[in-house]
Amino acid sequence: TIQTLEDMLRACAIDFGKGWANHLPLVEFSYNNKYHASIKAAPFEALYGRKCCSPVYWTEVGEAQILGPELIQETTEKIVQIKQRMQAARDQQKSYADLKRKPMEFQVEDKVMLKVTPWKGVVRFGKRGNLNPRYVGPFKVLERVGDVVYKLDLPEELSRVHNTFHVSNLKKCHADEPLAVSLDGLHFDDKLHFVEEPSH
Known part of the structure; x- marks a missing residue:
């Protein structure tokens, strides 16, 4: 949803600071290759009929030496971080309706x-x-x-x-x-x- 994308971009801006715009391709990659319940597939897979084949996954077939293991490792770590943020954004959206229906309750010291x-x-x-x-x-x-x-x-x-x-x-x-x-x-x-x- 638009709200999920906005939450992802906000998280990216906070996590990566002034260089956040440089990470937009990774955000796009993560979003397009993450399973979406509404279409029962990742957007890339729904559009092209197959899973995305990316250099990030080439480490599994021993082709990391072609691009350099450091680049692949760094990219993989950033994608994992972005995916975690995406999941947090989805969880937040999922609980939004419940929050509207019932006020949250907090305890002293929370x-x-x-x-x-x-x-x-x-x-x-x-x-x-x-x-x-x-x-x-x-x-x-x-x-x-x-x-x-x-x-x-x-x-x-x-x-x-x-x-x-x-x-x-x-x-x-x-x-x-x-x-x-x-x-x-x-x-x-x-x-x-x-x-x-x-x-x-």
């Missing part, structure tokens, strides 16, 4: 990501438009205030923001990283709109 809204037309994180991160964090849940409201432990950088949020602005954080999206170089208003501070 780590959550907080939704942020970019100012329109401003370059943020060195990227434009839809490829910007939508969430910052993770932050610890301090307490449940109501059925769908939670109080978070926010850092000093977000001192202007009220620390109580509706569940629709939160999502579960599954990573143990200290900050999945860093707050460095950003400032927020009280509505969690952010802009990147210009470099001096």
Whole structure:
């Protein structure tokens, strides 16, 4: 779906930084050679009636020496990373309908990501438009205030923001990283709109 592609491109921009556009062929390769339930095949296989034969798979037949094992290894690792991101995007889309029907529930001490809204037309994180991160964090849940409201432990950088949020602005954080999206170089208003501070 369009949402899955957008999530993949956003992940690529975050993972590969300024060189993200150089990895678009690998994203395309991964997407076109991954099984799609809607067509019961990978797009490449559905279009051409056969599986894709790529140098990435030549290692199995001993032709790695032709291209150089380092290139094949590096490409394979990037494709694995992209495929993992694709699966995460698909999982997110699959659970989206359930999230709409039933609000998420968090426990005290859970780590959550907080939704942020970019100012329109401003370059943020060195990227434009839809490829910007939508969430910052993770932050610890301090307490449940109501059925769908939670109080978070926010850092000093977000001192202007009220620390109580509706569940629709939160999502579960599954990573143990200290900050999945860093707050460095950003400032927020009280509505969690952010802009990147210009470099001096």
